[in-house]
Amino acid sequence: MAGASIVDRRAGPAVGRASGEPGAPEASATTERGPIERGPIALASRFLRDAAVVGTLARACVRALRYPRVFLPLTSAQIWDIGIGSIPLVMLVAAISGAVTSEQSGFQFSPGTMPASIVGRVITSSVLTELGPVVTALVLVGRVGARIGSELATMVVTDQVYALRATGRDPALYLALPRILAGALAVPALVIIADATGMVAGLGLALVRMPISVADFAAGARSYFFPFVLWFSLIKGAAFGICITFIGCVVGLRASGGAAGVGRATTASVVASTIGVMVGDLVLVRLLGVFR
Secondary structure: OOOHHHHOOOOOOOOOOOOOOOOOOOOOOOOOOOHHHHOHHHHHHHHHHHHHHHHHHHHHHHHHOOOHHHHHHHHHHHHHHHOHHHHHHHHHHHHHHHHHHHHHHHHHOOEOOEOOHHHHHHHHHHHHHHHHHHHHHHHHHHHHHHHHHHHHHHHHHOOHHHHHHHOOOOHHHHHHHHHHHHHHHHHHHHHHHHHHHHHHHHHHHHHHHOOOOHHHHHHHHHHHOOOHHHHHHHHHHHHHHHHHHHHHHHHHHOOOOHHHHHHHHHHHHHHHHHHHHHHHHHHHHHHHHHHO
16 A cells, blocks of 8 residues: 555564563663764665655655545645644744844834835845745744654554554555645645735834835835735745645654654654755745746
8 A cells, every 4th residue: 555665664562661571672872883874875875765755655645636535624624723723823923023124124224325115125025035934834844843743653653553554544645645735725825924914013113113104115015026926925835835744744654663753753853844944945936036
C-alpha cells in the first residue's frame, strides 16, 4: 500500500518498557560513531533516503486524491484547526510587524526632505510582499508544524498508524493528505488577514507618530500597488502552507523511539519547516520581478 515504507517503522520489543524492567535496554548517554558514519558518504546516503521518503509520501498523496469522499470531511476539520484557530495569533503578530515597519519608516521620514506618501509605499510593499506571508508562515511553523509532527509521531510510536494500515487504510489518505490540503487552503486566507491587519496597524501608528494624513498614506499605497502583488501574497501563502504541513507529515510519520522520538520529531519539524519557508521565500521572490 502507498506510504507503507514511510510509516512501517515499528519499534522493537523493548520500546515502551521502563528502565530496569526485564528486557529493557540499558540507557546510553552517548552513541559512538566512526568517521565513516559522520563523513560525506553517510550524509549523501541520508539525503538519498530522505529524498526517497519525500517522494514516496508525495506519490501516495497524489494517488489518494482519487478518494474525495474520504479526505474532504477530514480536510474541513483540519482547515478549522489550522485556519480558524490561528487567526488571533496571526493578527497579533501581523499588527506588531506592521507597527514596527511604520516605526522604522518614521525614523527615516523628515518633513520637507521626502514626500509623506513614502511611508504608505514602504508599509504596503513590506507587508504585502514579505511580512504578511512570511510572518504568518513562521507563526504557523510553531503552532501547526510542531503539532502535526508531534501528533503523527505519537501515532507512530504507539502503533496507531500500524493499526490503521492493518485494517487496510492508507495513512497518506487519512492522515497526510487532509493536513496538506488544509494548509494549502487555509494559509492563503490567513495571509490576507495578516496583510490587512499589518497595513491597518502601520497606518494607525503612522498617524500618531508622523505628520501625515490618511490621504498621504493611501497615495503612497496606490503608487506601489499593482494587481499581481495580491496574487503573489496568496501564492506565497499556499506554498508555505504546503511546505509546513508536508514537512510535518514526513517527519511525524518517520518517528521512532518512544517519547524521545516524539520530541525529536517535533523539533525536526519546526527546524525543517522554518528552513523550508525561508528557502521558498528566496525562490518565490523572483516571481515578483518577472510579473512586475
